[in-house]
Amino acid sequence: MKFLKNPAISFSALMILGIVLDFGFNAYIQLTVLFVLVNCMMAMSLNLVNGYTGQFSLGHAGFMAIGAYFSAYASLNFPVLPGVLSILSFTIYAFIGGGLAALFGYIVGLPSLRLKGDYLAIVTLGFGEIIRVALQNLNFLGGARGISGIPSLPEIRLGGFVLDRFFVSYSFAIFWCLLCFFVIWRLMKSSHGRSFLSVREDEIAAEAMGINTTKTKVRAFVLSSFFAGVAGAMFAHFTNYISPSSFTFLMSVNAIIMVVLGGMGSMSGSVCAALFITILPEALRSLKDFTGVDLRMVIYSLSLILVMLLRPQGMFGEEEITDLWRRYVKRSS
């Protein structure tokens, strides 16, 4: 499993998967795959704050909205480079959208991260709501109607070879997901990452060891909001339509469910949970024909409570999938 820790190799492996998805499956499944990737990013970035740093943020959708709105607005109103280079401009817009979200993360985080647990949850929740209300009242961003007709990523022609829209979107998403994954992964191995963990374990002890806890929390928060903003930008280009009601409290809760279900402080847990949580509602769609009422969300919330009661550490706890693999190999040898 060690070779997967090399970004280039895992990128190529996922690209091959992309080719399979491109030829073997219909558009519905392809769109679901793209949403899985968006949710992966949401979960991984939230995991940095909720899982590794131990702070409880309930406003992740707000940061996502900022990135989404910026990227949507920019791609409609600013020039987009022609041809293959348009990918570059989408990447830049996503990056700036993320940067804007990070800026807001800094503004919100600096005062509120001095607070403890529950209060932080409420402030971030409040921030998410404020963003939504503000977007509803900003007319140049479409108000409550939102922005429609956001361009998708274009198809690319290289000589006689055509890469279709799905494949380009998929590679775009994979690029950002891997970037997010490896940035957080490497970060957690560094001394900054260790200080995140120490803040989670015991704030007072961390402070006594000379860690500026507020600064550490803000750092985690800013990085997390950056990736949430990028996830928002991806979301905007994949759905082609965003409105303030796309980024409600439920979106934030969704991200939290993924982190909790996967195990707080486990990257691979977040990824698996994102996969599970995105596919589950789609799979449960047929249940509606069976029961006549929409039970999806009931099952969702019930499973959240049951996970908390029966397995509070989530699927993987704090371990990674590679740890489980290693243990399995050891046991079987």
Add this chain to the structure above:
Amino acid sequence: MQDFLQHMINGLSLGSIYALIALGYTMVYGILQMINFAHSDVYMVGAFAAFYAAKWLGIENSPGFSTLIILLLVSMITCSLLALAIERLAYRPLRKAPKLNILITAIGVSLLLEYSGQVIFGADPKVFPEVLNDSILAEIGIVQLKLSDVTVLGVSIVAMLVLHWLIQSTKVGKAMRAVSLNANVASLLGINVNRIISFTFIIGSSLAGIGSVLVGMKYPKIEPLMGMMIGLKAFVAAVLGGIGSVPGAVLGGIMMGLSEEMVVGYLSSTYRDALAFGILIVVLIFKPSGLFGKSSVEKV
């Protein structure tokens, strides 16, 4: 000036409803140090209980004080039972768990109630039965003093006085105060902590039940997601007053109601929801313990 008076009246009656719900948050927080996210949905269930009870008893079209009292009782009892069940099944097993887990469970319970509500009651808004024949009691210029506003204020004040008596002058109230100060020591002194916690949930959610009928009377449209926003605002009110403090919750609720009414009256109604959180953030930055809260020093 007359506009201002009218806004004051509306704000006071709205604020007293916020205060009733905020009391539930603050009492549970005072005793368990947890945000009971499900409180707002208990309130929603209370409104639906009153709605169906009125239908079942055939009093949906016979407004009057007897109807009001019956609906209040039904709603209070339903809310208490529901909150008891939630506490017993979801919160008690997690009493010793990390705070984050309890918070997530509370969110889970809240979502469960909302979506089960959508499945059971239907997602479309329902019209709350007419509880009172609304009439104008007094009129000064264009300022109207309506019966519904007076009733809302009256019922809330009575409920709060009863609560005050309960907490300050009864044995159970004394035990509640003891548990909120230090649950371990209280249990050493022979107080059944679990029972007191259940009791707190009962009182808090009965107040939410009262609030739900009063809201139904004033804004007769109920739906499964009605608790979300009002619950958040009530929570903000509790934080504003200093969470854990009973007079703080009342004052915070009134202030929330007044300021919201003023924003709607003088600025724009689209900002009414953002206002609550704006207030919250400002309070938490400058005085995180709220108006009446005690700031605690953390000891190692």
